[in-house]
Amino acid sequence: MFHRRGYTILINTFRRNDLLKQSVEHYASCSGVDSIHVIWSEADPPSDVLLAYLRRVAHRNSRDGRILEMEFDVNAEDSLNNRFKDIAGLKTDAVFSVDDDVLFPCASVDFAFRVWQSAPTAMVGFVPRMHWLYRTVRLSFWVNFCDNSFKYRACTTSPS
């Protein structure tokens, strides 16, 4: 299969159509975008009104005589695994997975794409996290004083 240059955007959304519209409008304007896939995990399919709106956005962002591809991946089950479900027929090697509530400037996305191209087997992301190694040492000790009669059991031989 021939794989196009550029990148596919996977937008994970759930019951936030206003954010989804905003997100699609924004990322559709990025020059490196090849297609947009919306990961849909609601019980009801996307409404005709929403589909029509997003298609208009795709048409508006046509370039080189090609309409921006817009796909809905509708899932029956609501699971976080849906966002990484295998998608048959993806046209690009690069995938940008993003939640519907974050907007990165196109220049930053394109920059990250160039970084990814230099290391395509790595994940290149904007939201880093650190794991700290915690070491705890609990010391407990007790002294068993001889009672007041100065009894003892052994006597060490140094010095004696």
Add this chain to the structure above:
Amino acid sequence: MRSDDRGTPIIVVGHKYSDGGVFRMQSDREEYYKYGGWWTVWWSGTYSMVLTKAAFFHRKYLSLYTNHMPAAIRDYVTKNRYFSSASFPAEGPLARADIFPSSLFYCDAVTP
């Protein structure tokens, strides 16, 4: 032996005595990793992973995640609605250290 005990030359006489375990010490060592928020990265200047909330990866990751990752991990993600970021392959041909490009971004909702 007390200082006033005399007349017993057949025993060892010394200055240090022990009651056989008068002092005991015990240590419980525990090690674990704690998940830090964004400020830990800002504070330390280092990171250990990037989240898939906004990340580039190869499309093959999707196939690996869906078809090759143990089902128990996917079940855990579904059940707990958590930790999908940590489910990515740590071994194999697509296992390389994550890269973090710094950028400004706008967030409309807070995600844990």
